[in-house]
Amino acid sequence: MSRYARITDNIDWGLITTALAIVFIGLLCLYSSSRGTSMTIFYKQLMWIAIGVLVMIVVFVVDYRVLLRSAWPLYILMIFGLVLVLIVGREISGARRWISLGPMGIQPSELAKIIMIIWLAYWGEQKKHIQGYGIRELVLPTIFILIPVGFILVEPDLGTAGIVALISCTLMLLLGIKRSTFVGLLVLFISAMPFIWFSLKEYQRMRILTFLDPSRDPLGSGYHAMQSKIAVGSGGLLGKGFLEGTQTQLRFLPEHHTDFIFSVVAEEWGFAGSALLLLLYVGLVTKITQIGFKAKDRFGTMICFGVAAYFTLHIFINIAMAVGIFPVVGVPLPFISYGGSFMLINWICIGLVLNIAWRRFMF
Amino acid sequence: MNWNMNNTNNIPGPHIDDDLKWKAKIFIAFVFVLFTILLLRLMNMQVFKGSYYESLARNNRIRIVSIPAQRGKILDRNMEVLADNRPAYNLIAIPEDISDVSFIAHRLAGILGSDEEDMIERIREAKKRPYNPVALARDISFHQMASIETQLYTLPGVSIDATSERDYVLKELGAHVLGFLGEISRKQLEGLKTGSPYAPGDPIGKTGVESICEETLRGTKGVRIFEVDATGRKTKILDEKPPVPGEDVVLTIDKRLQLTACRSMAGRAGSVVAMDPRTGNILAMVSSPSFDPHVFLRPMTPEVWKGIIEDPMHPLENRPIRGQYSPGSVFKVIIAALALRNNFITPQDTVYCPGAYSLGDSTFKCWRRGGHGNMDLVSALAQSCDVYFYVLGERLGIDRISSFCTDLGLGRPTGVEFKDELSGLVPTKEWKYKRFGEQWQKGESVITAIGQGFTLVTPMQMAKVMSSVVNGGNVLTPRILASTEISRERTLNIREADLAVIREGLKAVVESEKGTARAVRDPEFAMGGKTGTVQVVSGYTSSLPDQSDLPYKIRDHAWFFGFSPVENPEIVVVVIIEHGGSGSSIAAPVARDVIKEYYAGKGPGDEQVCQDNR
Numbered sequence: 001m002s003r004y005a006r007i008t009d010n011i012d013w014g015l016i017t018t019a020l021a022i023v024f025i026g027l028l029c030l031y032s033s034s035r036g037t038s039m040t041i042f043y044k045q046l047m048w049i050a051i052g053v054l055v056m057i058v059v060f061v062v063d064y065r066v067l068l069r070s071a072w073p074l075y076i077l078m079i080f081g082l083v084l085v086l087i088v089g090r091e092i093s094g095a096r097r098w099i100s101l102g103p104m105g106i107q108p109s110e111l112a113k114i115i116m117i118i119w120l121a122y123w124g125e126q127k128k129h130i131q132g133y134g135i136r137e138l139v140l141p142t143i144f145i146l147i148p149v150g151f152i153l154v155e156p157d158l159g160t161a162g163i164v165a166l167i168s169c170t171l172m173l174l175l176g177i178k179r180s181t182f183v184g185l186l187v188l189f190i191s192a193m194p195f196i197w198f199s200l201k202e203y204q205r206m207r208i209l210t211f212l213d214p215s216r217d218p219l220g221s222g223y224h225a226m227q228s229k230i231a232v233g234s235g236g237l238l239g240k241g242f243l244e245g246t247q248t249q250l251r252f253l254p255e256h257h258t259d260f261i262f263s264v265v266a267e268e269w270g271f272a273g274s275a276l277l278l279l280l281y282v283g284l285v286t287k288i289t290q291i292g293f294k295a296k297d298r299f300g301t302m303i304c305f306g307v308a309a310y311f312t313l314h315i316f317i318n319i320a321m322a323v324g325i326f327p328v329v330g331v332p333l334p335f336i337s338y339g340g341s342f343m344l345i346n347w348i349c350i351g352l353v354l355n356i357a358w359r360r361f362m363f
Numbered sequence: 364m365n366w367n368m369n370n371t372n373n374i375p376g377p378h379i380d381d382d383l384k385w386k387a388k389i390f391i392a393f394v395f396v397l398f399t400i401l402l403l404r405l406m407n408m409q410v411f412k413g414s415y416y417e418s419l420a421r422n423n424r425i426r427i428v429s430i431p432a433q434r435g436k437i438l439d440r441n442m443e444v445l446a447d448n449r450p451a452y453n454l455i456a457i458p459e460d461i462s463d464v465s466f467i468a469h470r471l472a473g474i475l476g477s478d479e480e481d482m483i484e485r486i487r488e489a490k491k492r493p494y495n496p497v498a499l500a501r502d503i504s505f506h507q508m509a510s511i512e513t514q515l516y517t518l519p520g521v522s523i524d525a526t527s528e529r530d531y532v533l534k535e536l537g538a539h540v541l542g543f544l545g546e547i548s549r550k551q552l553e554g555l556k557t558g559s560p561y562a563p564g565d566p567i568g569k570t571g572v573e574s575i576c577e578e579t580l581r582g583t584k585g586v587r588i589f590e591v592d593a594t595g596r597k598t599k600i601l602d603e604k605p606p607v608p609g610e611d612v613v614l615t616i617d618k619r620l621q622l623t624a625c626r627s628m629a630g631r632a633g634s635v636v637a638m639d640p641r642t643g644n645i646l647a648m649v650s651s652p653s654f655d656p657h658v659f660l661r662p663m664t665p666e667v668w669k670g671i672i673e674d675p676m677h678p679l680e681n682r683p684i685r686g687q688y689s690p691g692s693v694f695k696v697i698i699a700a701l702a703l704r705n706n707f708i709t710p711q712d713t714v715y716c717p718g719a720y721s722l723g724d725s726t727f728k729c730w731r732r733g734g735h736g737n738m739d740l741v742s743a744l745a746q747s748c749d750v751y752f753y754v755l756g757e758r759l760g761i762d763r764i765s766s767f768c769t770d771l772g773l774g775r776p777t778g779v780e781f782k783d784e785l786s787g788l789v790p791t792k793e794w795k796y797k798r799f800g801e802q803w804q805k806g807e808s809v810i811t812a813i814g815q816g817f818t819l820v821t822p823m824q825m826a827k828v829m830s831s832v833v834n835g836g837n838v839l840t841p842r843i844l845a846s847t848e849i850s851r852e853r854t855l856n857i858r859e860a861d862l863a864v865i866r867e868g869l870k871a872v873v874e875s876e877k878g879t880a881r882a883v884r885d886p887e888f889a890m891g892g893k894t895g896t897v898q899v900v901s902g903y904t905s906s907l908p909d910q911s912d913l914p915y916k917i918r919d920h921a922w923f924f925g926f927s928p929v930e931n932p933e934i935v936v937v938v939i940i941e942h943g944g945s946g947s948s949i950a951a952p953v954a955r956d957v958i959k960e961y962y963a964g965k966g967p968g969d970e971q972v973c974q975d976n977r
Binding site for chain 2: 170173174176229230231232233234235236237246266270271274275278281282285286289292293298301305308309312315316319320323325
């Protein structure tokens with residue numbers, strides 16, 4: 001009896017409640033934007049939420065320290081998936097991002113996000129340096145980061161590759177880098193910018209250019225950004241109301257199930273709704289970092305911060321894109337955007353954090 | 364039961380070193396900064412600029428499209444259609460919806476029989492404005508339309524748009540009368556006041572009846588306000604004002620006479636004007652050579668335009684109202700009428716024609732070398748004796764002649780509805796002094812009397828004048844629109860007996876043994892008329908009636924004016940054939956054909972139509 005009480009009482013219900021509240025908002029938006037076309041998207045999303053919650057429970061139950069032993073197998077599995085998708089992946093508008101599994105599809109690049117968090121946390125656990133890492137210690141992890149990032153770029157999926165790279169960088173910085181090495185790398189990165197620019201695909205460059213000047217081509221590549229901004233801005237203080245968003249309902253808004261779903265929130269629920277959603281997200285991320293502070297070991301702390309970075313980056317880039325202060329890249333909004341793999345990873349992240357929070361009481 | 368809560372604090376402290384703690388705090392601060400940026404941005408867009416975006420959203424989904432009005436038809440006097448509207452099909456593409464450009468281009472090029480590369484290029488170009496519907500092909504055939512229509516489900520992004528296209532059923536045979544439609548020019552658009560019904564790309568009547576009756580034919584455009592989704596698909600019609608079709612316009616033209624006149628003129632340059640002398644109705648109006656008015660409906664290639672504009676025969680020129688010619692011997696009718704009215708001669712007075720007439724140092728030859736002998740008015744008209752009219756010209760003098768010409772309506776536009784008529788020329792002493800700085804010579808009055816001087820007339824003026832001579836002296840304004848009121852400008856105050864003598868003389872031109880146009884005599888009906896031959900360049904003679912042994916440009920112009928019946932005439936036909944040779948053999952048969960057709964088609968109800976038009 002008392003043992004049961006302990007298990008349930010130490011579960012961080014606040015975290016779960018926050019995530020479920022966000023999921024609920026997401027379902028409202030998905031319902032609104034699928035109306036009139038096909039409701040299958042809405043039901044599929046419901047199914048993925050159910051699967052996600054089940055997977056979260058599984059992840060919660062198994063002691064996260066098992067991951068210390070399975071970090072390398074997971075890494076190899078990830079590389080296998082990323083190679084496989086390039087070979088047998090379904091090609092959708094010029095990119096191979098999906099592996100078909102019967103009626104469903106999974107995105108190995110989504111899995112790469114969480115596996116890289118685990119792998120880097122594991123790696124930090126193995127190689128501790130009080131003064132921080134120098135160049136020599138950074139070579140190997142950099143290579144192991146660049147391998148999956150490279151494969152994702154080949155798909156191509158600039159957004160996901162960027163997210164994986166940024167999460168990795170954040171974790172490396174938290175693990176500690178020598179001050180001189182940090183400054184040197186920063187200089188190197190800035191001077192490499194022009195080369196990165198020219199290695200981009202034409203449409204990717206166009207997106208960045210039209211981001212800098214959206215009126216360049218209002219019907220071409222600036223169209224998405226423009227329509228999204230109109231949707232967000234026209235929401236006003238209190239929004240147009242549920243199912244009343246003209247931009248959404250009349251399909252001016254592109255990708256309104258996935259990358260631009262925030263515009264649906266903003267249009268139909270206004271500043272009040274979008275601010276509430278932001279608050280929920282802030283609550284979610286703060287909760288995760290608090291758990292990170294209290295984790296029993298460095299491995300758990302690092303996973304928590306990795307997950308916090310993961311959520312923060314997705315939320316910021318996605319919303320910044322919708323409000324026109326970031327170029328249009330394919331980055332979904334956690335717990336809201338339609339997508340099975342992504343929803344699954346979000347719940348796995350929550351499961352891991354709950355796991356870490358719960359096990360700080362275990363010896 | 365609360366012990367577990369209290370125990371929380373007793374758990375061994377969080378496993379986190381100071382260095383990581385410091386960096387983690389920076390991380391958290393960074394997260395807050397990012398969220399603050401988003402919040403401020405949202406506040407700016409939604410709270411402060413909300414109404415601005417609200418208006419953008421409204422404009423986004425509302426489209427205002429004008430619905431073109433069906434243009435009125437142009438009908439002939441018997442309600443036969445001359446200018447119609449036919450359905451036309453355009454091939455429309457929404458570039459955004461075409462994903463496989465080369466496949467679609469391949470299919471469409473196959474159906475339309477056009478160039479595949481060109482089609483790919485057009486779609487690629489259109490992709491720059493992916494949501495703007497674009498016409499890939501205009502006015503495709505019914506067969507092509509049907510072929511595409513049945514395959515539409517395999518051609519995503521492609522659709523057929525049904526419109527209406529002007530159809531001139533007479534093709535080139537009515538081009539000058541009906542005129543043609545064309546896209547409104549930028550110049551015309553700029554000249555319009557605000558609130559004008561025209562938008563860039565709209566058709567407007569450029570010439571002819573299409574231009575004169577533009578406002579009647581045009582109708583009023585409708586407006587449709589509807590909500591669209593991002594692909595431009597209509598979702599809901601918010602408001603609609605249907606277009607008001609243009610009204611039909613009824614002409615005085617008789618399609619059959621028009622066609623007959625055109626056929627008779629085939630291969631020749633010149634004009635035919637057929638007029639009802641009782642009403643001023645223009646029954647036929649032909650300018651030859653002509654052009655296909657359909658080529659003006661669309662922007663044409665520079666080669667086509669160059670071909671039309673550089674044609675030495677000037678097919679665009681509307682000769683019946685813009686061709687100015689010396690009247691030739693047809694003018695003798697006017698001199699005869701004037702001399703009788705002013706009692707300079709009686710019908711019985713004779714003049715002896717020795718073949719030439721001397722005045723001072725000059726000798727004026729008659730066209731018949733050996734002379735005509737004694738001529739009275741009837742025989743002088745019938746045989747077109749020049750000497751008889753030289754004498755009259757000298758006696759009358761230029762002042763009387765020009766004053767009478769002005770009374771008849773020469774020297775100014777006839778007043779027919781067309782806007783670009785030319786005036787011709789009635790020479791006077793003042794005019795000559797102004798123009799050449801010289802005094803008028805008596806000899807010039809003499810040659811004016813046979814229509815060879817400075818005088819210039821248009822075929823339309825000729826039809827008006829000749830009508831007034833044969834209808835009892837009423838000068839009527841010619842009219843081409845049935846809706847125009849009949850307008851009698853003046854009466855000539857010539858005694859009916861004198862006019863009867865002139866008609867007798869004109870009848871003798873065709874019906875008498877020595878008449879100059881006896882070759883066109885027709886057993887089925889009596890007709891009168893007058894031939895005319897205008898020297899273009901003097902000094903050349905030819906043995907052939909059509910002068911085909913001379914270079915084209917120096918051949919004479921051939922005139923003929925005919926009317927029928929002789930008493931109470933119903934039709935006057937004026938024909939001029941440029942460089943046609945002699946009027947009797949070349950121009951007269953054209954007039955005869957038209958009159959013959961007039962009788963052939965004259966049903967019992969025709970008189971009624973004329974009454975209605977009155």
